[in-house]
Amino acid sequence: MSNQPTHDRYPQIRPTSGYADSRISATGPGPGAGVDADPELSAMLSARTGIVLTILIGQLWALAVAVDAWMTGTVATAWWLAAFQVASFVVAYAVWRAGDRRDR
Numbered sequence: 001m002s003n004q005p006t007h008d009r010y011p012q013i014r015p016t017s018g019y020a021d022s023r024i025s026a027t028g029p030g031p032g033a034g035v036d037a038d039p040e041l042s043a044m045l046s047a048r049t050g051i052v053l054t055i056l057i058g059q060l061w062a063l064a065v066a067v068d069a070w071m072t073g074t075v076a077t078a079w080w081l082a083a084f085q086v087a088s089f090v091v092a093y094a095v096w097r098a099g100d101r102r103d104r
């Protein structure tokens with residue numbers, strides 16, 4: 001049954017697939033689509049996301065340096081970088097949790 005042509009399976013759909021179909025009165029999103037309802041909230045979320053992504057990039061850099069330090073035998077540097085990883089996570093979490101309660 002699945003090998004039947006489309007017009008046999010769905011007789012209500014014409015071959016035009018919407019082009020010049022009288023049943024379609026409007027296309028696209030409805031009124032107000034794409035308009036931000038609360039620009040302050042959006043700006044705050046964008047700023048926090050940017051800060052957290054910057055911290056994440058720093059963490060990835062520190063991870064690469066820590067692994068390199070560990071592999072070369074510089075254990076003290078690797079532990080300091082591991083502590084930096086933990087501190088960065090705490091800061092990223094604090095930044096993410098800061099702000100309005102209505103954005104969660």
